[in-house]
Amino acid sequence: MEKNKKIFNVKDLCLYFQTKRGPVQAVDQVSFSLVCGRTIVFVGESGCGKTSLARAILRLLPRNVHTYSGKVFLNSINIMALKEEVFRKEIRWVKAAMVPQAAMNALNPVIKVEEQIAEPLLVHDLVQTKDEAHKRVVEACRLVGLPLDFLGRYPFELSGGMRQRAAIAMALAAKPDLVVLDEPTSALDLLTQANIMNVLKRIKKETGITFILITHDIGTSSELADDAAVMYAGQIVEKSDAAHFFTEPLHPYAEKLMASVPTLREDKELDFIPGQPPSLLNPPSGCRFADRCHKRFDKCVYEPPFLEVKKNHWVKCWLYE
C-alpha cells in the first residue's frame, strides 16, 4: 500500500447509549484521520469513551444504542454505510480487527489455541485448506512470538502474557490493514507488559500495519505512538504527533494530565486535577473541561471548535482561537 495515503478517516462519529436515565454520550462528534502505517494512541481516563470509540469504529455495538452516526472511511469506502452483512463478511477481522480489553481472558476455554487463531480465516473463507490455515497461523505466531508448541494447547494452559499474544495473533491472522488494541497490556505484569510492547513495536516495523492503541497508561502509550489523541468526556480534545504531544501538550486538560504522570528517570513537579469528569448523561453545553480548568474564561460556556493550531496539531480549546 502506498505510504502517506490516508487510509482511515473518521468524521463526526457519535455513539450514544440508551439508559433509564437518558442517553449516555459516550462518543460525541469525534473526527480524526490516520495515515497508513502510523500508530495513533488514544489516551484518557476511565469512562471517557475509549472503548466505545473502538466499538463504534468496528461496529461492535451493544443492544442499547441510542444514536450511532457519522462516517468511517477505510481506504476511501464509507464502511458505516455498508449493510451489516457486508460489513461482517468483508470488513471486520478482514480489513479491520480488534483486540478487545481483557482479550486474553475472553478466549474460549474449550477450544485449542490453533483453532481460535484460525477462526477468522475459516469463517471468512480466506483460506481454502487446513494446511493453508495452519501456515497463516504459524506466520501470525511468529509475529507475536508465540511458541508453536502452544498451538495444540488450551488457553488455560498458557500464562496471561502468552494468551494475550494468542489474542493478538488472532487479530493479525487475516492480515487486516487496521488493528484496534484496547488496553492490550493493562492486566499484565510489568515485565510481560514490556515484552508485549516490544512485540507490537516489531510487528509495526515489519508489517507496516496501522494500529489504534487505546490506553489509560500514558507512559506505556509512548512506546508505540506516532500520533496521539486525548479524549475527555466523550470527545477528542487534542491530537498531534507524538513528539509534540508528549513534550508540549496544548489543551489545559492534556497539560495537567501529563503533569500528573510520575516519572522514573526525572524528578519533576507533580500536579493533579481537582474534581472529576462530568457525567455523560447530561454533559455541560460549553467546554466539558471548563469547571476543572485553571485557564477557564468567559468563552468557555460555548463549545470550543476543534482547531488546527499548528500543522497537524489540533486542539479543542478557545485559548487557541
Next chain:
Amino acid sequence: MQNNVLLEVNNLKTYFEMKKWGFVSIGHVRAVDNVSFNLKQGEALSVVGESGCGKTTLARTILGLYRPTSGDIVYDGKSINEFSKGEIKAYRAQLGYVQQDPYGALPPFMDVRRILAEPLIINGVKSRQEQEKLIERALTDLKMTPVEDFLPKFPHMLSGGQQQRIVIARAKILGPKLIVSDEPVSMLDASVRIEILQLMRQLQEEYDLAVIYITHDLSTVRYFSERILVMYGGKIVEQGPVQEFLDNPSHPYTQALLEATSDPDPKNAETFKKVPGGEPPSLLNPPPGCRFHPRCSYMIEGLCNREEPPDFIIKENHSAACWLYR
C-alpha cells in the same frame, strides 16, 4: 531499643498450606520467605514487586492478620510473639491499614460518620464529643471539607478518589504510628492518584508517621518514599535509599523492572526494551538457588541455580541478594 527503629522484621516467613481434597497437604506456598528489614519512625518505605510476589501477605503479617510461620516482628522494641492479648489489641490500634481495593473496603450500608466512628467505638473512645472531634480532624486532614457535607454520605455517593480518602481517614483516625497502605491508588485514574499520594505524604510528615507503601508502580517511589525494598518470589532481592537505588540499581531483576517502566517520552518508540521473558516462579515449588536465575542473563552455572544468594552490601544501607556482588 535501637535509635528510633519502630519496626524490625527478622527472618519472617509466612507460608500457606495447600491441601488436596481438603485435607491432604501437597506443600506450602512460600508467600513471604525469610524477609528482614527495619523501619524507622516517620520513614516512608516503598515495597515494590509484581503481583503474586508476596507484598500483601507481608503487609497482613505485619498487621497481625496472618500468623507468621516463623521469624519475628519487633515493634517499638518488643517482639509481637510475646505480646499479651491486651498488647496485641493496642498494637493493632497503633497500625493503620489501607487495603488494596477501596471499593471493597468500605461497608456500603454505613455513612461516612458511622464508618469513621467504628474504630473509635471499638477502641473505647466513648465520649461523643471526642468522637466528633477526631472524625472532623481526620476528614480535614484528607481535605474533605466542609466536613458536614461528607458526614451523611454513603460510599456509593463518593468518587473513587473520595472513597480512598475515607479509607485513609479511617486508617489514621486513632493516631497510629505506622500506616500500611497496599496499592492505595492502583484502581484510580492518573489525575487523582497524585492527589491521594500527596495527601498521604503530608500526613506522614505532619504526624511523623511511618508508612509502608506497597506498589507495583516504580515511577512513584521517588516522590513518596525515602527507602525502597524490591520483592521477587517471596523474597527481598534488593533494598536501599531511593536515590541511591535509582542511581545504581544492582539486582538484575530490579534492573529489568526499571528498564520495563516507561516514562512518557516520544523517543521510547524508537527502541526495544531489554527485558527477560518467562514468568515469576511458583511459590509452591520455587526453583533452587536464586529464584530469578531461570530468567537471568547473568546466571552463573553451578552457583545461582544451586545456592541461595545472601544479601551483599552494595553501599551503605544498600544491599542486593545476588551472587554477582560476592
